[in-house]
Amino acid sequence: MEFDFKTPQRQSVTGIVIMFADTFQGLIRALWAPILVVLFRMKSENYLLIALGFLALVVLTLVIGYLKYRNFTFFLDEEKQEFVLSKGIINKSKINIQLSKIQQVNINQSIIQKIIGVYSLDIDTAGSDKKEISIRAIDQSLALILKERLLDYGDKGEAVSEEKSEIISNSSSNAKPFIKVSYTTLFKVGITSNYGRTIALLITFAITLYQSFKDAISTFEIDETTVDSAFEKSAGYFSVGILVAGLLFLVLLINIIRTFIKHFDFEMIKQKQSLAIISGLFAKKNTLLNPDKVQITSYSQNYFQKKLKILDMNMKQASSNEAKEEQKKSNVIEVPGCNSYERDEILKLILGKIPEKGTPIQPNFRYLISRIFSAAVFLGIIFTVLNFSEVENITFYIPLIFVYLGLVSSVIYFGFKNNRLYSNENFVILKHGAWDVEHEIIEPYKIQAITTRQYFWHKGADVGHLTLHTAAGDVHFKFGDFTKIKQLVNYWLYQVETSKQNWM
Known part of the structure; x- marks a missing residue:
């Protein structure tokens, strides 16, 4: 048997069950209110009519599910270097995605999919505000081969043999995990x-x-x-x-x-120049991470994690500015519970080497004034609301003021102490956070735009703000030395213009 993606292929036959489940769930969500009204107002002698109506709804959903299955096809267009998908019952649509624009391919498995033995394959593209393609029912071996072909189209359309597919299908199970979280x-x-x-x-x-x-x-x-x-x-x-x-x-x-539901059996496996990440308790998620497509690499650690010698890492990939927050989070690859050695090995794989911090820039003391003013305004708003609410014993809340002041003072102080901007020839590193101290690392050639801002009352003190825009989001540094910031901006723009490396 050969997997020839040059000809249109359908999903697994058992995908009819998935199509039925998705369609039925959608109908119930849309009609739950009128269904409840009918059930409460219907007399008992008409329950048979209700049962027949429900049966008709199930049959209709099965027909729709089958038609969705029949009309859903996908294939690789080698000549145009595109992945093509057709779907629809009445309003049929055709989606063409350039292989070079594919950002990420995930293989997931929900509880229903696990029961019937199929997987879903989701394809995201850089700059899109939605998931372009979701193949809801596909065999594991076919999903793994297709994922490899979409992310690393090195065979130029050569049909994948059964022997080769077996090798790739078992690669995850045979390869020794680079990181395995206990x-x-x-x-x-x-x-x-x-x-x-x-x-x-x-x-x-x-x-x-x-x-x-x-x-x-x-x-x-x-x-x-x-x-x-x-x-x-x-x-x-x-x-x-x-x-x-x-x-x-x-x-x-x-x-x-x-944590256990999301990261259960977390494994990170090296595959060629990429990282395969597998995790999940109820819904298994299989993601292939291409280091070249990572825009921001970050790691964070708080006091307790420092004592336990663990930290969290995040690799942020490109996402659209119009994307919803949940969709942006799906482009963030999280690695929980790393030790320092594992962090350094991941940084080497993603960035080529362990980044050095370089010369630091720290915020001006006006950072403290701004945060203190914001905290005071918030406290004033709370007491104004309590006053207009005609609370009888307002003195009861006075001890809480001291608790609030203690917490806010600690957050402001440590936030100021940990806020630093480091820059050298190869990396820009922003350190920030009061409790979870995070380091965000950006390679200058991946910067897409830079915004600097200085209010007129800050000109005398030469203080300004900086925002670095990347395809994965923005990075901010406020109340820094504006002269140094402008010098760095000119240097970064020079690096962006002269770099021959692609941002993804």
């Missing part, structure tokens, strides 16, 4: 990272739950005074210490669970 390391990552993100998630959930609770009180006409008194009485049984301990435990538990 369960112990995942546990360490879970208890030392993402505190802010998890707390924000809990606050959002608590606000949503509170609003739903208030709506339920209004709907069922429950006396709010009785509910409030009961809540205050029950809250009195818990001290602040217990609440803080409970919140801390919940944050750590959520972090550990999220």
